[in-house]
Amino acid sequence: MLALGTPPERAADSPGWKVRVVPNLYPAFERQQVVIHSPDHLRSLAELSPAQLALVAQAWTEIADRAWKEGFDHVQALVNEGRAAGASRAHGHSQMVWLREPPPEIRAEQPRLEKGSCALCALLANGREELAIAETASAGGRLCLLAAPVGRAPYELLIAPLTHEADGFGSSEQLALALGLAADAVRRLREVAGAFPFNLWLHGFSGDGHWHLELVPRLNVFGGLELGAGIFVNTIAPEEAAARLRALAL
Numbered sequence: 001m002l003a004l005g006t007p008p009e010r011a012a013d014s015p016g017w018k019v020r021v022v023p024n025l026y027p028a029f030e031r032q033q034v035v036i037h038s039p040d041h042l043r044s045l046a047e048l049s050p051a052q053l054a055l056v057a058q059a060w061t062e063i064a065d066r067a068w069k070e071g072f073d074h075v076q077a078l079v080n081e082g083r084a085a086g087a088s089r090a091h092g093h094s095q096m097v098w099l100r101e102p103p104p105e106i107r108a109e110q111p112r113l114e115k116g117s118c119a120l121c122a123l124l125a126n127g128r129e130e131l132a133i134a135e136t137a138s139a140g141g142r143l144c145l146l147a148a149p150v151g152r153a154p155y156e157l158l159i160a161p162l163t164h165e166a167d168g169f170g171s172s173e174q175l176a177l178a179l180g181l182a183a184d185a186v187r188r189l190r191e192v193a194g195a196f197p198f199n200l201w202l203h204g205f206s207g208d209g210h211w212h213l214e215l216v217p218r219l220n221v222f223g224g225l226e227l228g229a230g231i232f233v234n235t236i237a238p239e240e241a242a243a244r245l246r247a248l249a250l
Contacts, residue, residue, distance in 0.1 A: 018038065018052065019035065019036065019037060019038070019052070019055040019056055019058075020039075021033055021034070021035050021059055021063065022034050022036065024095065028097075029097050029098065029099065030100070031067070031097075031098035032095065032096070032097050032098070033063060033095070033096045034093050034094075034095055035060065035063075035093060035094045036091065036092075036093050037092040037093055038092060041091055042092045043081075043090050043091070043092055044081060044092060045092060045179070045182060045183050046184075046187045046190070047092070048183060050176070050180055053176050053179045053180055053183065054173075054176040056094065056176075057172050057173075057176035057178075058172045058176075060096065060169060060175060061168075061169050061170075061171075061175060063077075063096045064077070064096075064169050064204060065168070067098045068168070070098075071100075072098045072099060072100060073099060073100055074098075074101070074102045074103060074106060075096055075098055075204065076096070076097040076099060076201065077095075077096055077169070077201065077202040077204065078094060078095050078097070078199065078200065078201040078202070079094045079095075079198075079199070079200040080095070080199055081198050081199075082196070082197025082218065083197065084197040084218050085197035085198055085199050085218050086199070087197070105203070109203070118210050120158075120160055120164075120210045120212060121164050121210060123146075123149060124144060124160065124162055127146075127149055130239045131146040131149060131238055131239065131242045132145070132146045132242065132246070133146055133157070133185070133188070133245045133246045134184060135162075136177050136180065136181055137177075138174065138177055139173075140171055140173055141163055141165070141174065142163075143159060143160065143161050143162065143177050143178055143181060144159070144160060144162055144181075145157060145158075145159050145181040145182075146158050146159075146242065147238040147239070147242040147245075148238060149238050150238075151232075151234050151238055151241075152216060152222075152226070152232040152234065153216050153217060153219055153232070153234060154193075154220065154235055154236040154241065155189055155193065155217050155241045155245070156215070156217070156238075157185050157214070157215040158212055158213070158214055158215075159178045159181045159185070159212060159213040159214075159215070160210065160211070160212035160213070161174060161178075161210070161211070161212075165210065168205065169202060169204035170204070170211050175202075178213050181213075182200055182213055182215055185215055185245070186215075188245045188248050189217055189245070191248050192244055192248075193219055196217050196218060196219055197217075197218040198215060198218055199215070199218065200213060200215045200216075201213070202214075220233075220235075
């Protein structure tokens with residue numbers, strides 16, 4: 001069942017697999033794994049069924065739990081879709097990077113949390129009406145897809161539980177719903193922007209952070225101003241982006 005050139009999977013190989021976790025052939029970090037989303041050659045997260053997304057979510061949460069038990073402080077789960085977004089393979093997959101300490105973006109969010117305030121909770125409470133695009137719910141609570149209030153690129157999006165959930169990656173069920181909203185977002189974006197590469201990542205905290213997904217469509221090219229000064233020029237206001245995507249009936 002192993003494809004030519006694919007390293008052995010972590011668990012014993014068996015026929016009929018639906019999601020596989022294998023070590024990265026060219027790791028840039030101490031521990032780095034690839035989650036193959038489906039045995040079918042599906043290129044996009046948007047093509048996965050809810051059942052398949054649930055299996056991907058289960059793989060992410062199990063890997064994160066294992067990493068934290070082994071003493072790693074942070075696990076970066078990410079999807080690079082399209083060559084311009086950094087993907088080296090067309091077959092849909094995600095990557096799990098185990099880190100000994102929080103990366104800079106996570107550290108930048110921690111001071112606000114330590115002061116007892118959560119910027120994401122404030123956004124969901126005060127900015128949701130204009131920025132919200134879609135919501136979904138389960139017994140575990142509601143999640144919202146919304147336009148990022150200060151996006152680095154047109155149509156940058158956030159997906160988060162409406163209530164402050166600091167349980168690492170959230171439950172597998174909640175994460176599956178979040179990935180479902182991400183897939184919905186990609187389908188909506190294709191209606192307004194055509195085929196496009198994108199980056200998706202999860203900020204999951206081992207402490208008190210409000211876990212969430214961030215989705216950045218690669219619709220523009222970051223130049224010297226963005227990379228050198230950290231000043232990002234976004235040509236579409238977040239309220240306008242949300243209104244366009246919200247209006248689509250998929």
